[in-house]
Amino acid sequence: MATVADIKEELKKVLYPGFQKSIIDFGFVKDVQVxxxxxxxxxxxxxxxxxxxxxxxxxxxxxxxxAGVSNIEIKITKPEAPKQQSNSVSGQNIAPQIKNFVMVSSxxxxxxxxxxxxxxxxxxxxxxxxxxxxxxDIYGPNIPRMMGINGKEVEIVGNKAKPFSAxxxxxxxxxxxxxxxxxxxxxxxxIMKAVQQLLRDILWEELDILxxxxxxxTGDAQLTIAQSVPVTCGINVTTPQHVALDDSRRSLDMFxxxxxxxxxxxxxxxxxxxxxxxxxSDIFGMGTCDALAEQYDTQVxxxxxxxxxxxxxxxxxxxxxxxxxxxESAKRYMQSANKLIEFIDxxxxxxxxxxxxxxTPPGVSACSTAASGQKSSNDSGSCGxxx
Ligand SMILES: Nc1ncnc2c1ncn2[C@@H]1O[C@H](COP(=O)(O)OP(=O)(O)OP(=O)(O)O)[C@@H](O)[C@H]1O
Numbered sequence: 001m002a003t004v005a006d007i008k009e010e011l012k013k014v015l016y017p018g019f020q021k022s023i024i025d026f027g028f029v030k031d032v033q034v035x036x037x038x039x040x041x042x043x044x045x046x047x048x049x050x051x052x053x054x055x056x057x058x059x060x061x062x063x064x065x066x067a068g069v070s071n072i073e074i075k076i077t078k079p080e081a082p083k084q085q086s087n088s089v090s091g092q093n094i095a096p097q098i099k100n101f102v103m104v105s106s107x108x109x110x111x112x113x114x115x116x117x118x119x120x121x122x123x124x125x126x127x128x129x130x131x132x133x134x135x136x137d138i139y140g141p142n143i144p145r146m147m148g149i150n151g152k153e154v155e156i157v158g159n160k161a162k163p164f165s166a167x168x169x170x171x172x173x174x175x176x177x178x179x180x181x182x183x184x185x186x187x188x189x190x191i192m193k194a195v196q197q198l199l200r201d202i203l204w205e206e207l208d209i210l211x212x213x214x215x216x217x218t219g220d221a222q223l224t225i226a227q228s229v230p231v232t233c234g235i236n237v238t239t240p241q242h243v244a245l246d247d248s249r250r251s252l253d254m255f256x257x258x259x260x261x262x263x264x265x266x267x268x269x270x271x272x273x274x275x276x277x278x279x280x281s282d283i284f285g286m287g288t289c290d291a292l293a294e295q296y297d298t299q300v301x302x303x304x305x306x307x308x309x310x311x312x313x314x315x316x317x318x319x320x321x322x323x324x325x326x327x328e329s330a331k332r333y334m335q336s337a338n339k340l341i342e343f344i345d346x347x348x349x350x351x352x353x354x355x356x357x358x359x360t361p362p363g364v365s366a367c368s369t370a371a372s373g374q375k376s377s378n379d380s381g382s383c384g385x386x387x
Pocket of ligand 1: 106108109110111112113114115116137140141142215216268269270304305306307308310311312314315
């Protein structure tokens with residue numbers, strides 16, 4: 001017969017959905033009682049989402065059945081879901097201690113979105129702002145490497161995770177919380193839950209600006225963030241080629257549909273600065289974002305050249321803006337951050353997400369019916385609701 005200690009040992013295999021830690025390590029298992037081939041497990045969780053409870057019941061049952069326990073009773077207590085009227089038009093903010101949220105997006109991967117996030121955030125911190133980075137790029141969370149905190153253990157305080165601190169910036173990444181490759185199979189409801197946890201279950205201090213590095217494209221994660229907090233503005237990172245600009249338009253259209261003010265466009269890999277002679281030459285094109293910015297009634301925050309120092313800074317966890325402040329790119333990141341801060345100051349007071357609140361119950365996105373057992377109209381992970 002399994003003892004209480006045996007059962008607890010087995011429960012260490014049950015990870016809290018969206019996190020790398022087990023329900024035992026989180027301290028969520030409040031009581032274990034064993035009888036003749038039976039076990040009663042009491043679990044107290046912090047999420048009110050029904051899909052988290054469902055997932056845990058399934059995982060606990062599998063683990064204990066495999067250990068030979070046949071009669072398993074699981075009781076899960078959780079906080080009551082926030083009340084929401086079906087026709088709710090009130091805005092939501094699940095991280096009210098943060099003054100401004102900046103969503104950093106790109107039409108596609110590899111254009112330098114994370115690099116830009118890191119350098120703009122560090123530049124803003126160097127200008128005296130209290131800054132955080134939330135790496136919500138679940139498909140390629142590379143902020144930890146770029147900020148030099150790769151592989152560091154997350155500190156848990158109570159039921160929450162403490163952000164890391166690097167270059168004067170608070171940082172938390174999906175990459176620090178989940179197993180490698182774990183998110184690749186995520187769809188709809190799981191992505192939304194994970195993204196909300198990054199805002200709610202992380203011990204963010206009072207911040208002036210939280211930069212949110214989004215997964216490329218326009219999907220569930222973008223919509224969830226926009227519904228969960230009033231995003232002050234969105235910025236788009238793109239390379240200058242016309243094919244890249246087409247993808248950027250989708251990303252800029254998404255900001256418009258989500259009622260997010262567009263803070264500007266960063267034209268990355270705009271020309272090449274030779275490390276030997278310092279001369280700037282055109283590779284992918286330069287200045288192509290000016291027309292795009294005009295079309296969307298916004299500004300170009302900066303033109304960042306291809307500069308080996310930027311890539312080296314990313315790979316070695318030493319952001320160029322901090323570690324090589326005399327470089328041309330560091331100066332341009334500083335100017336871009338300045339422009340962004342000016343924009344934030346202008347629109348901060350009016351940031352609201354009241355117009356995009358879901359009319360579905362909490363925990364179920366207006367865009368995904370996965371949690372209610374129906375198949376989503378768009379199973380590719382992107383939002384199918386027209387937003
Ligand atoms: N201006 C630049 N000069 C030189 N290298 C750059 C520049 N911008 C980005 N890079 C390099 O390009 C690579 C891709 O950048 P990054 O990871 O920031 O892109 P991303 O858009 O966030 O990609 P993904 O969304 O796929 O994670 C990195 O190795 C980065 O160091």
